[in-house]
Amino acid sequence: MTEKPTLSVKDLRVGSPFTELLHGISFDIAAGERVGLIGESGSGKSLTATSVMGLLPETLTATGTVSLNGADADLLTAGERRLNQLRGNTMAMVFQEPMTALNPLMRVGAQVAEIMTVHHPDRGRRQARQRAVELLAQVKLPNPAETALAFPHQLSGGQRQRVMLAMAMANDPQLLLCDEPTTALDVTVQAEVLKLIGNLVTDRGTALLLITHDIAVVAEVCQRVLVMYQGDIVEDGPVGRVLTAPQHPYTQKLIAASDLSSVDDRGRLHTMSMPVISTPGAAQSSPGPIQADAAAALTVPPHRAAHQRLEPDGPPVIFNEATGAPAISVRGLSRQYRRRGGGLFAPAPIVHGLREVSFDVAEGQRFGIVGESGSGKSTLMRILCALDQPSSGTVNVLGQSIDGASERQLRNFRSQVQIVFQDPMGSLDPRMRVRDIVAEPLRQVSRAEALARVEAQLAAVGLDADVMHRHPHQFSGGQRQRISIARALITRPRVLVADEAVSALDVSVRAQVLNLLADLVDEYQLTLVFVSHDLGVIRHLCDTVAVISDGRIVECGPTASVYDRPLHPYTQQLVSATPSMHELARRVTS
Amino acid sequence: MVLVVLRRMGVFATTVVVASIVTFLMLSILPGNAARIALGVQATEADVAAQATAMGLDRPAVVRYLDWFGRVLIGDFGTSTVSRQAIGPEITDALGITVILVLTSVVLALLFAIPFGILTAVRQRKPDGAILSGISQIGVAVPGFLAGMLLVTVFAVTFRWLPAGGWVDPGENFKEFLEHLILPAIALGSVQGAVLSRYVRSSVLEVMREDFIRTARAKGLGAGRALFRHGLRNAAVPVMTVLGLQIATLLVGAVVIERVFSIPGLGSLLLDKVALRDLPAVQGIVLVLVVFVLALNFLVDLAFTLIDPRLRSAA
Numbered sequence: 001m002t003e004k005p006t007l008s009v010k011d012l013r014v015g016s017p018f019t020e021l022l023h024g025i026s027f028d029i030a031a032g033e034r035v036g037l038i039g040e041s042g043s044g045k046s047l048t049a050t051s052v053m054g055l056l057p058e059t060l061t062a063t064g065t066v067s068l069n070g071a072d073a074d075l076l077t078a079g080e081r082r083l084n085q086l087r088g089n090t091m092a093m094v095f096q097e098p099m100t101a102l103n104p105l106m107r108v109g110a111q112v113a114e115i116m117t118v119h120h121p122d123r124g125r126r127q128a129r130q131r132a133v134e135l136l137a138q139v140k141l142p143n144p145a146e147t148a149l150a151f152p153h154q155l156s157g158g159q160r161q162r163v164m165l166a167m168a169m170a171n172d173p174q175l176l177l178c179d180e181p182t183t184a185l186d187v188t189v190q191a192e193v194l195k196l197i198g199n200l201v202t203d204r205g206t207a208l209l210l211i212t213h214d215i216a217v218v219a220e221v222c223q224r225v226l227v228m229y230q231g232d233i234v235e236d237g238p239v240g241r242v243l244t245a246p247q248h249p250y251t252q253k254l255i256a257a258s259d260l261s262s263v264d265d266r267g268r269l270h271t272m273s274m275p276v277i278s279t280p281g282a283a284q285s286s287p288g289p290i291q292a293d294a295a296a297a298l299t300v301p302p303h304r305a306a307h308q309r310l311e312p313d314g315p316p317v318i319f320n321e322a323t324g325a326p327a328i329s330v331r332g333l334s335r336q337y338r339r340r341g342g343g344l345f346a347p348a349p350i351v352h353g354l355r356e357v358s359f360d361v362a363e364g365q366r367f368g369i370v371g372e373s374g375s376g377k378s379t380l381m382r383i384l385c386a387l388d389q390p391s392s393g394t395v396n397v398l399g400q401s402i403d404g405a406s407e408r409q410l411r412n413f414r415s416q417v418q419i420v421f422q423d424p425m426g427s428l429d430p431r432m433r434v435r436d437i438v439a440e441p442l443r444q445v446s447r448a449e450a451l452a453r454v455e456a457q458l459a460a461v462g463l464d465a466d467v468m469h470r471h472p473h474q475f476s477g478g479q480r481q482r483i484s485i486a487r488a489l490i491t492r493p494r495v496l497v498a499d500e501a502v503s504a505l506d507v508s509v510r511a512q513v514l515n516l517l518a519d520l521v522d523e524y525q526l527t528l529v530f531v532s533h534d535l536g537v538i539r540h541l542c543d544t545v546a547v548i549s550d551g552r553i554v555e556c557g558p559t560a561s562v563y564d565r566p567l568h569p570y571t572q573q574l575v576s577a578t579p580s581m582h583e584l585a586r587r588v589t590s
Numbered sequence: 591m592v593l594v595v596l597r598r599m600g601v602f603a604t605t606v607v608v609a610s611i612v613t614f615l616m617l618s619i620l621p622g623n624a625a626r627i628a629l630g631v632q633a634t635e636a637d638v639a640a641q642a643t644a645m646g647l648d649r650p651a652v653v654r655y656l657d658w659f660g661r662v663l664i665g666d667f668g669t670s671t672v673s674r675q676a677i678g679p680e681i682t683d684a685l686g687i688t689v690i691l692v693l694t695s696v697v698l699a700l701l702f703a704i705p706f707g708i709l710t711a712v713r714q715r716k717p718d719g720a721i722l723s724g725i726s727q728i729g730v731a732v733p734g735f736l737a738g739m740l741l742v743t744v745f746a747v748t749f750r751w752l753p754a755g756g757w758v759d760p761g762e763n764f765k766e767f768l769e770h771l772i773l774p775a776i777a778l779g780s781v782q783g784a785v786l787s788r789y790v791r792s793s794v795l796e797v798m799r800e801d802f803i804r805t806a807r808a809k810g811l812g813a814g815r816a817l818f819r820h821g822l823r824n825a826a827v828p829v830m831t832v833l834g835l836q837i838a839t840l841l842v843g844a845v846v847i848e849r850v851f852s853i854p855g856l857g858s859l860l861l862d863k864v865a866l867r868d869l870p871a872v873q874g875i876v877l878v879l880v881v882f883v884l885a886l887n888f889l890v891d892l893a894f895t896l897i898d899p900r901l902r903s904a905a
Contacts, residue, residue: 055807058715080812088810095808100801103820105898114819115809151899167809 004070006031006174006207007052007091012064012076014047014056022047023231024064031174032205034198036218036239038254039228040506045211048228049177051076052209053093054083069174089119092168096180098160102152108163109133109148115170135166139196157373158189162196169200176201179211186372186533191577194220213507215258219243219584227251240588243581257511259581260536268518269511269540303362305544307557309567319359319556320367320544325399327495327527328361328384333393335379353379355551357393361544363494366521366528368542368559370535370574376551381499381531385419386410398494415441418488422500424480428472434458435468438487457486460523461516478509482516489520496521497529502537514541535578539563547571591902594895602888609880610662614655617873623647624869628671645671658873667874677871680859681878687757688855689882692844694771695779696837702783707790707829712817714795723791729784734843738777738850745773755852774851778843782836789832793825800824827898834890838883 005028014022022044029035039045051062054075066075068090075083087093092115095101103111112132117125129148136144139162152160161181168176178197182190198221201208210222218225218239225242227235227250235248246252256262256270263269305320316332335353354376361367371377382388383395386402395402400413418441421427428437438457439450455465461482472480481501488496498517502510518541521528532538538545539559546556547570555568566572579587625642626633633641642648646657661668667677706726713719746754752773758766797803798821806816845857852858856875863871895901 053808055804084810084812086810087808093808095801095805097801101805103802103806103824104900105823106820114811118810153900164805167805 003031005029006033006069007209008065008067008070009048009052010065012048012051012062012066014044014051014060014062016060021060021231022051022062025228025231025233026064027226027233027236029175029207029209031207032201033224034201034208034210034222036222036225037209037211037228038213038215038218038225040213040254040508042230043228044231045213045228046179049093049179049209049211052175052177053087053091054078055087085119088115088168088173089171090173091175091177092171092173093177093179094161094164094168094181096183098157098164098184101164102160104152107149107151108155108160109136112136112148112163112167112170115167119171131170132166135170136163138169138200139163139166141166156189158185158193161185161193165193165196165200169204169206172204173206175207175209177209177211180213181210182217183212183214187535187577188372188573190217191220197221215243215255215581216579216584219588227254240585243585243588254507255581257508260511260514260540261580261582263540268515271508271511271515303365305557307555307561307565307567309555309571310552316356316358317553319546319553320361320365322360322362325363326360327363327365327398328359328367328529329394329396330360330384331358331394333357333380333383333395334391335376335383335388336391352551354383354390357548357551357553359546359553359556361527361529363527364525365544366530366542368538368545369529369531369548370533370538370545371548372533372574375548377531377533377548378499380548381419381497381529384529385417385497386413415443415491416493417495417497418491418493420481420484420488420496420498420501422503424477424484424504425472427484428480430472432471433468434470434472434483437472437483438468438490441487441491453490454486457490458483460489460520461486476509477505478513481505481509481513485513485516485520489524492524493526495527495529497531499531500533501530503532503534510537517541535563535574536580547574591895594902595892598888598891598895602884605884606881607659609884610659610877611655613873613877613880614658617869617876618651618654620869624671627867627869662874662877668870670868670871672866672868672871677874680871681856681874684854684856684859684875685878685882687853688841688844688848688857690760690771691774691778691848691853691855692837692840694775695782695840695844696833698775698779699783699786700833702779703786703790706783707787708794708817708822710787711791711794711798712814726784726787726791729780730788732781732784734777734781735846735850737780738774738847741773741777742850755850757853757855770851770853774847774853777850778840778847781843782840785836786829786832789829790825793828794821796828797821797825823897827894830890830894830897834887837886837890841879841883 007029009028010026011024012022012026013020013024025044025048027035037045037048047056047060050056052066052075056062062076064076067073068075068086073082075086102108109129109132112135113125113128116123116128116131133144133148136147141147141159141162147155147159152163155163181197182193185193194217197208197210200206208222210218212218222239224237225239226233227242227248229250235242235246235251237247242251243255246255253270260269303322308317308319310317318331334355334357337351337353357380369377369380379388383390383402384397386405390403393403397413398416400410402410402413405413435451435454438454442450442453445453451468454468458465458467463479463482463486467475472483475483501517502513505513514537517528520526528542530538530542542559544557545559545562546553547562547568548554549570555562555566555571562571563575566575623638623642625638625645625647628645629637629641646654649657658668665678667681669675670677706722710719710723710726713722742754745752752769756770758770760767794817798817800821803816803821806820807813811819844855845860847853848855848857849861856879860872860875860879863875
């Protein structure tokens, strides 16, 4: 007997009065089948899920049919009352943002219990609360009875996402929709949550639609994958086949661009031919560094780091110790924060941001710092850029001592050390024109010369001169990040610090920006400090990597060596949580 | 939780002390000599000096402040330089009336603003929502004393349903007390209610866009149920902030409204005493008004702590 599919979507079109966003997509999900839906931002993934749940914004309308369990009723035309019966009961959804998806004023146990009392008013409140605690135990939350009484702000992001899962699974739905469930989480936490999702749906035979931009996530959990591109499903097939032998040109490019370990014959990442204003890396048009400097730099033998780890209870280690005058030299750096409050009379508790960190970065090195949220990597980055002061220890950048330096003493330093921030939207002033943004770091330069330099710099990052008069909101994320890079390089710095510079970008754009960064670092002979949570990105871009955890560098060495033979248990855990594309393909096909 | 409450009480006590110093200083740097005012313009310099010694005005300012504030703490506001009677009982009587008036108008304002604000938010895109929203916009623009005079004209003068002014003690005749309370309380509360309803509306609109409301909908709660179960408490937080700020405005409004309705509250008392240049009395009344505002804000702060668990931990 052939079973009816759990979810059947036929010719689903979603649009506003002005444009169509989904162009008639169709797919089925069989009972217990785990399907991934993958695509870039704006491709229509989330719209697909919200259409199924009937939670589209009022301004959008959907046509086509969506049916559950082969029922004749079309969910798109079903009444609100019927949808309320289905939502949270037959189909449930987990959203991306664990920080905001839970009611901050309600205990999490009560929020889990609510989904049961809503659909089964006959069952008692007490029974629902007991069942909520059981569910919290099933999603592997520690001390479920106590956790049930916690408020969301008392839980970590991963724990909140577990609560969301407990809630979604409470009524044993036949279909679970997950919209980027692990995107906001750290890699090690992501791996655990994905495993949990996989186990929950497999044990209960729940059909799964998992939306993500990350192929690795799909490979981890799903059997089949749908690839979305600009409102259409362009490919549909088993995960192993799509990963190893993608049919559609878009999928082929997407997979090539996702693979940070594979490069073309020029050592560059595969990019997708996306419309860019001009070709990136227009090296000829940019005024390069002075030739004599280049010659001098070339005579310096490249520094190669020793591969070291921090032993438990061992002495502090000076990582990547360089001879001569390193670009950055950090010794015994600690940063503590005094938390607000504390008792009425007791002193406020002290939080250790960094403890006894010592390392060097040699001139011209590409130094990656990898760590998860709360590891101290952002604190370290802020101190290196003299945006924060150490509690103790010394920090020396380009011969300038940062600890205790006044803003006046740092003036030269500021033009020598520049930063590219994570958020390409938030780090550009929305009311300034691009030319003013890029020219802002320049001091004592005539207006005409400033404009000439801005134009040359924009050309160097692959943007045409006519973008100068526009405002940041008129650009895509990748273009904005190019503007940030142009702003950082306009003072001809010697050190470039990048804080999660590609984390907010789509896979295809990420590859372009990484190629651009690599070109520019070579061209300007920059010393690069690249802070990221993403091992793949660091592995591609950096020659040396430091792994930071709980305020300490636990391991440091040449990138390949650290990745292939991690010494510290934490590094081993990180590396195994982020498999390469080859590893993924091997796992899904075996 | 207990710690947080204790800390807030500490902050409250400190602010009261600071407010008393400011009040004392303000009135001592004002031109005019309390001793001369007490005796009148015809008094001789010698008489004035003797009177100043009798009133303790020749002592250093610090001593005078400590003496005054120390006595205020045990409820002794000193004696009036005009009537030569204790100020304390006068202030307490007037304070009772003003507290009743202000709290009633706060309750009325909330009773109006919460349902009205929610309604205009929920029906934002519908024509009736837009019309109601326009009405509240007009309400914001009407000053309290004008509302008061209109109310008197309609309900007291034209229809003769309610008294135009005056005050009856609740212990004396409760029905008449209510009749005298209702018009001034509405006059005072209506403007605040209109302003508050705007804030309730925008706060509810904000909350309806929150992710956790979408989560509630995905759980199977209808739009209304999701809003009532998850939205309103969250929407209350910003509204409470505004309410705390409005209390000071409300008290200023009470000064005017008490005049319009000839109610013997703190506002009327203050204006009388200012006219008589009775400085010790003015000083006492101003301090009581300031402490009243601080106390209401303290209560609002405590309410915050009850609503939002994130404020309960000491961190």
